């Protein structure tokens with residue numbers, strides 16, 4: 001293999017998904033620690049510092065003490081070049097969180113062992129399924145009292161509809177947590193509570209076949225329970241099958257404790273072995289192979305105002321094929337222009353490193369003078385093709401937007417349109433009306449504040465938001481075949497249109513969606529909008 005091919009083959013690009021507080025930040029920090037990307041001091045500062053460090057870009061973030069933006073972290077481990085796409089969590093859950101998944105080749109799902117599958121995990125998981133990317137599960141916080149292991153796996157299978165294959169098996173939990181049984185090697189690895197922030201220690205191991213040693217290591221009761229569970233497990237759980245894992249049909253499950261460094265490195269090692277290198281991606285000219293083709297990338301995120309002094313925008317792009325060389329020109333397909341990308345950089349927490357080259361699998365941020373849109377393709381000047389568009393994800397909160405000063409019509413329209421273009425919010429209009437009154441839809445409520453703040457600070461337009469009761473939005477898949485004006489839905493249903501004029505339906509609850517489909521047999525609704 002030549003060096004160029006090797007560089008691409010050794011890339012692993014993944015996103016970490018979880019419900020807030022499951023331990024995503026802690027796990028990421030531990031990964032970075034093993035990869036040597038951050039020093040010990042950085043990791044023990046705790047999440048408050050880590051979160052603040054990510055960004056001070058917007059006042060609102062400072063006020064709330066959370067980060068609205070997400071970053072990309074790169075580190076080396078075991079010969080792999082690993083790219084972690086951090087997804088914003090907590091209340092700042094946004095469409096960006098979904099879009100980040102469009103740029104990842106696989107996902108790591110972190111689940112709190114005492115809670116099981118939670119709301120945000122479920123939502124993000126849906127996007128992974130839509131993309132059919134492999135999903136690796138890390139069940140965290142085993143040092144705390146956990147739910148029954150079989151129940152946890154059952155929960156994942158039922159709630160998410162994916163088969164699971166435990167790669168290791170926990171022995172007890174909380175105070176009684178003794179370690180894990182490695183199914184492949186049939187060894188029991190004893191739990192040792194290494195100090196916060198230090199590397200995983202060398203664990204004591206015994207063979208599960210050696211019952212005497214096993215009893216001595218974990219105690220009689222735990223040993224008997226384990227042997228019983230192993231028997232049950234070998235009979236009941238899905239067999240490990242790498243093909244199925246890579247097709248996103250089977251999730252390998254690992255147990256551990258990110259905080260105390262138990263099981264993290266083993267997980268990372270196995271995960272990097274199982275996860276695939278950058279895969280071919282769909283474009284209008286067919287599949288684009290990462291190695292065979294020259295440079296190509298697509299924009300999956302646009303971040304405004306990263307540097308307040310310059311009011312700049314950064315377009316984040318995922319390189320899908322070839323090598324990016326900062327000195328060379330590229331074609332921006334949608335903009336119909338050949339250009340040199342300005343200030344290509346890698347965004348690492350609060351640090352930005354100027355890049356000279358990057359490979360398929362990597363994420364780069366470039367200065368955007370306002371020419372890029374989400375989903376745009378970039379390729380080498382001699383080529384011209386487009387990657388499959390990024391879907392529009394369903395907002396869950398809606399508000400009517402009113403201008404306080406109606407004289408500022410122009411700025412109002414400009415601000416709302418530009419912010420929507422960046423993908424932070426979606427805007428809709430009444431089916432038969434213009435921009436005089438708009439409805440804004442967001443995935444996470446914090447985006448309402450961001451929108452209001454930016455309209456006031458960047459566009460000098462004061463707005464009022466009046467919350468609307470809708471929680472569901474559906475695109476009409478077969479809009480050419482239905483007369484939207486004559487659709488009969490439920491009394492709470494609202495007909496709107498997006499910026500491109502596509503009709504959509506708003507509903508207060510999921511029951512109304514069912515009723516509407518019932519009443520209009522020909523209607524086909526979709527949860528994702530095609531761009």
Ligand code: G4P
Nearest residue numbers: 020021022023024025026046047140141144257258259260
């Ligand atoms: P998130 O990014 O998914 O939101 O979760 P984060 O890593 O911030 O972890 C949430 C809380 O859970 C943190 O505690 C963290 O220390 C704790 N935690 C993470 N992994 C484990 C684990 O394996 N075992 C135990 N017992 N706790 C874990 P916090 O009190 O909210 O924050 P901090 O003050 O400890 O930083």
